[in-house]
Amino acid sequence: MESLYLLIPLGVVTVVGFAGIFIAAALNGQFEELDRQQLELPDDE
Amino acid sequence: MNAEGAAQVAALEASLATDRDKSAPPSAVHLALDGVHCARCENRLRDLIGGRIATLELDLVSRTAALTPRAGGPSLAQLLLELKNAGFEPRVLGEDDPVVTMRPARRRDMARIGVAIIGAMQVMMFAWPSYFDGVPDPTIASLMRWAQFAVAIPVVAYAGWPFLAGAARTLRARTLTMDVPVALSLVMATAVSAWRTFDGSGPLYFDTATMFVALLLTGRHFESATRAQATQRLRQLAEGPPATARRIEGDEICIVKTLLLSPGDRVSVAPGEALPVDGQVEQPAEFDESLLTGESRPVTRARGDTAFAGSLNVGASPIVLRTLAGVGRTRSSEILHLLRRAAARKPAVQQRADQVAGWFTLAVLVLAAAGAALAARSGADAALSVALAVLVASCPCALSLAVPACLAAATSRLAAHGVLVTRADRLLKLAQADTALLDKTGTLTHARLHLDRIDPLRGATAQQVLRIASSLESGLRHPIALAFFAAASGSAATQVRVEAGRGVEGFVDGRRYRIGPATERIAGQDDALTWITLSDEQGSLAHFGLSAPVRDEAFETIDRLDRLGLRVELLTGDTTAPARRIASALRIPKFAAGQTPEDKLARLRALQAQGGVVLCVGDGLNDAPFLAAADASFAMPGGSAVAQARADFVLVSDRLDGLPLAIDVARQVRKRIRQNLAWAALYNLSVLPLAMVGWLPPWLAAAGMSLSSLVVVANAMRLRLPEKK
Numbered sequence: 001m002e003s004l005y006l007l008i009p010l011g012v013v014t015v016v017g018f019a020g021i022f023i024a025a026a027l028n029g030q031f032e033e034l035d036r037q038q039l040e041l042p043d044d045e
Numbered sequence: 046m047n048a049e050g051a052a053q054v055a056a057l058e059a060s061l062a063t064d065r066d067k068s069a070p071p072s073a074v075h076l077a078l079d080g081v082h083c084a085r086c087e088n089r090l091r092d093l094i095g096g097r098i099a100t101l102e103l104d105l106v107s108r109t110a111a112l113t114p115r116a117g118g119p120s121l122a123q124l125l126l127e128l129k130n131a132g133f134e135p136r137v138l139g140e141d142d143p144v145v146t147m148r149p150a151r152r153r154d155m156a157r158i159g160v161a162i163i164g165a166m167q168v169m170m171f172a173w174p175s176y177f178d179g180v181p182d183p184t185i186a187s188l189m190r191w192a193q194f195a196v197a198i199p200v201v202a203y204a205g206w207p208f209l210a211g212a213a214r215t216l217r218a219r220t221l222t223m224d225v226p227v228a229l230s231l232v233m234a235t236a237v238s239a240w241r242t243f244d245g246s247g248p249l250y251f252d253t254a255t256m257f258v259a260l261l262l263t264g265r266h267f268e269s270a271t272r273a274q275a276t277q278r279l280r281q282l283a284e285g286p287p288a289t290a291r292r293i294e295g296d297e298i299c300i301v302k303t304l305l306l307s308p309g310d311r312v313s314v315a316p317g318e319a320l321p322v323d324g325q326v327e328q329p330a331e332f333d334e335s336l337l338t339g340e341s342r343p344v345t346r347a348r349g350d351t352a353f354a355g356s357l358n359v360g361a362s363p364i365v366l367r368t369l370a371g372v373g374r375t376r377s378s379e380i381l382h383l384l385r386r387a388a389a390r391k392p393a394v395q396q397r398a399d400q401v402a403g404w405f406t407l408a409v410l411v412l413a414a415a416g417a418a419l420a421a422r423s424g425a426d427a428a429l430s431v432a433l434a435v436l437v438a439s440c441p442c443a444l445s446l447a448v449p450a451c452l453a454a455a456t457s458r459l460a461a462h463g464v465l466v467t468r469a470d471r472l473l474k475l476a477q478a479d480t481a482l483l484d485k486t487g488t489l490t491h492a493r494l495h496l497d498r499i500d501p502l503r504g505a506t507a508q509q510v511l512r513i514a515s516s517l518e519s520g521l522r523h524p525i526a527l528a529f530f531a532a533a534s535g536s537a538a539t540q541v542r543v544e545a546g547r548g549v550e551g552f553v554d555g556r557r558y559r560i561g562p563a564t565e566r567i568a569g570q571d572d573a574l575t576w577i578t579l580s581d582e583q584g585s586l587a588h589f590g591l592s593a594p595v596r597d598e599a600f601e602t603i604d605r606l607d608r609l610g611l612r613v614e615l616l617t618g619d620t621t622a623p624a625r626r627i628a629s630a631l632r633i634p635k636f637a638a639g640q641t642p643e644d645k646l647a648r649l650r651a652l653q654a655q656g657g658v659v660l661c662v663g664d665g666l667n668d669a670p671f672l673a674a675a676d677a678s679f680a681m682p683g684g685s686a687v688a689q690a691r692a693d694f695v696l697v698s699d700r701l702d703g704l705p706l707a708i709d710v711a712r713q714v715r716k717r718i719r720q721n722l723a724w725a726a727l728y729n730l731s732v733l734p735l736a737m738v739g740w741l742p743p744w745l746a747a748a749g750m751s752l753s754s755l756v757v758v759a760n761a762m763r764l765r766l767p768e769k770k
Contacts, residue, residue, distance in 0.1 A: 026156035
C-alpha cells in the first residue's frame with residue numbers, strides 16, 4: 001500500500017505531462033489534414 | 046485588439062474615409078468572430094449592430110462575417126469595440142482570410158477533446174475504488190480524492206471552457222441555450238466536489254463532470270466535422286485558380302496577374318496547372334474538374350468547349366485558352382459566392398428547432414429545481430444528485446443536433462456528386478415534390494447551341510449580320526449567346542437591354558438592332574432548328590437557325606423522375622416544333638412551347654394552387670421568376686448568374702443526373718430528421734422521470750445524454766452513404 005503514496009502523485013504528474021504534450025501537438029497542427037502527408041513528395045535533400 | 050489588428054483598423058478607416066470622400070459606398074470588412082457559435086449568437090449580433098450598418102453576412106460555420114459599415118454611421122473602430130465588449134472577440138481579416146480562420150479554433154477544439162478524454166480516464170481511475178467498497182486506508186482514500194481534484198479542476202476549466210463561456214454570453218444576453226444547463230451542471234458538480242474534497246466527506250462528482258465534458262466535446266466534434274466538409278470545399282475553391290497567368294501577346298508569353306485578364310485574352314496553361322479563368326479551349330484537351338463537380342475522372346473538352354477556372358490541365362501538352370470572363374465572374378467564383386451565402390443562411394427548420402430547444406432548456410431548469418426540492422426531504426446529497434441528473438440527462442443536445450446534422454450530411458453528399466445546395470431547408474420541400482417543370486434549352490439540351498444556318502435578308506452579307514448579332518450577344522451567357530461567341534468581333538454593343546424571354550436590344554455602330562425569337566414563319570424553315578431573328582428599325586435583317594443536341598443523361602433522368610413518382614412537364618420559350626421533338630424523344634407527356642416568363646410562372650402557380658409541390662429546373666434569365674417561386678428549384682451552371690442566385694440547388698457538374706439523386710437524398714433526409722426528432726423526444730421523455738425520482742445517477746445520465754447525441758449524429762452521417770435498395 002505504501003507504494004500508492006508515490007504512484008498516485010506520479011499518476012497526476014504523468015497525466016498533466018501527457019495533457020501538456022497533447023495540447024502542444026494539437027495547437028501545432030499535428031492532427032490536421034492527416035491524409036495529406038501521403039500525397040506529398042518525399043524531400044530527398 | 047493587438048497592434049497588427051489596430052494597424053489594420055486604422056488602414057481600413059483611412060480607406061473608408063477615402064470611400065466616403067468619393068461618395069462611394071464603404072467596402073465590406075471581413076471579420077473573424079470567435080465568440081459566435083449559434084443562431085442565438087447571430088440574433089444577438091444583429092440586435093447589437095444590425096440597425097447601424099449597411100450589410101452583415103455571417104458565416105456560422107467558419108465564424109466569420111463580412112460587414113459593410115453604413116456611410117455616416119458608426120466608425121469601424123467603434124463597431125469593433127462594441128463587438129469586443131459584447132464578447133464576440135472580433136478580429137479584422139484580409140480579403141482572403143476567412144477560409145483559413147477556422148484553423149486555430151479547430152486546433153483548440155482538438156486539444157480540448159484530448160485533454161478531456163485523458164483527464165476523464167485518469168479521474169475515473171482515481172475514483173475507481175469508490176465505485177466498490179472504497180479504500181480501507183483513510184489516508185490513501187484522501188490522497189485519491191485530492192488526486193481527482195488536481196486533475197479534474199484544470200480539465201473542467203480548460204476543456205469545459207467553451208460551455209462556461211457560452212453560458213456566460215447567453216445569460217448576459219438574457220437568453221437560453223443548451224450551454225446554460227451544461228455549464229450549470231459542470232459548475233455544480235465541480236464546486237460541490239471541490240468543497241467535499243476540502244471537507245473530507247461525501248461523494249465526489251469529478252468523474253461525472255470530466256466524462257460529461259469529454260463526451261459532449263466528442264459529439265460536437267463529429268457534428269462540426271460533418272459541417273466542415275462544405276468549408277473545406279470552399280477553401281479548395283478559393284485556392285483553386287492560380288494568382289498569375291501566361292498571357293499570349295503576339296509571339297510572346299507574358300506572366301500577368303490573373304486579375305488583369307480580360308475577356309478575349311489568349312492564355313497558355315501548362316500540363317498540371319490550373320486554369321486561371323473560364324475560357325474556350327483552342328484544341329481538344331483533358332481536364333480534372335473535381336474541384337467544381339466532385340467528379341474525379343478527367344473530362345475531355347473539344348475545341349471551342351468551355352473549360353473552367355480551377356480545373357487542372359491533365360493532358361501531356363500545354364493548351365491555349367481564350368478567356369470568357371474576368372477573374373471575378375468565373376464559375377468557381379460564383380460557386381464560392383453561393384457557398385458563402387448558403388453558409389450564412391440559417392435554415393428555417395433549424396431556427397424552429399433552436400426555438401424549441403430554448404423552451405426545452407427553460408423546462409429542464411425548472412424541472413431540475415423541482416426535482417431537487419422534492420428530493421431535499423431525503424437530504425442535501427440526494428437533492429444535488431437529482432438536480433445534476435436532470436440537468437445532464439435532459440440537455441437538449443440531441444434535439445438541437447437532429448436537424449442540422451442531417452442537412453449538413455446531405456449537403457456534403459450532394460456536393461460530392463456535383464449538386465450544390467444553396468438553401469438546405471429546401472431539401473425538405475424537395476422530398477415532397479410531385480411535379481417537375483423543366484426548361485428545354487440549356488437544361489434538357491446542351492448549353493452550347495450550334496449555329497447551323499444563317500439567312501441574311503435585304504442584301505446584307507452573312508459576315509455583316511453575324512458581326513452585329515455577336516456584338517449584341519457578347520457578354521451574355523445564355524446558350525443562344527454562346528453560339529455566337531466563335532464569331533465575336535471583340536466590339537460589344539452599347540446600351541444593351543435584355544428582355545427575359547424576348548431577346549436583346551442594343552446599338553451597334555450607332556444603329557439600333559434587336560435579336561430575339563422568330564415571330565413569323567421563315568421561308569424554307571427547318572422545324573428541327575430553333576430560329577431567331579435579327580432586326581433593325583426597318584424590319585427583319587437575318588434569320589439564324591440553331592440546333593441543340595439533347596444531353597446524353599436526359600433520357601435516364603426523365604425515366605428516373607418518372608420512377609420516383611414525379612409528373613414531368615416541359616416549358617420552353619422555343620417554338621412548338623423543336624419542343625415537340627424533344628418531348629417526344631424524351632417521352633415527356635406534356636409540353637408547352639412559346640412560353641414567356643409570365644406563362645411559366647402562371648403554370649407553376651396553377652399547379653401550386655391545386656396543392657402540388659413543384660420543382661423547377663432552368664438556366665436562363667427568363668427562368669429566374671419561376672425558379673424563385675418554385676417549392677424547390679435547380680439551376681444549370683452554364684446559365685445566367687441571376688438564375689443561379691434564385692435557385693435552391695445548382696447542378697455544378699453540368700449533368701442532369703444530379704436531379705433524381707437530390708430528390709432521393711432529400712427523401713432520405715426527411716426520414717432521418719423524423720427518426721432523429723423521434724429519438725430525441727423519446728429519450729428525453731424516458732430519462733426525465735427516472736432522473737427526477739433519483740433512479741438515474743449523474744454519471745449514467747452523462748453517458749446517456751452523450752450517447753443520445755452520438756446516435757443522432759451517427760444516424761445523420763448515414764446520409765453520406767448511398768442507401769441500400
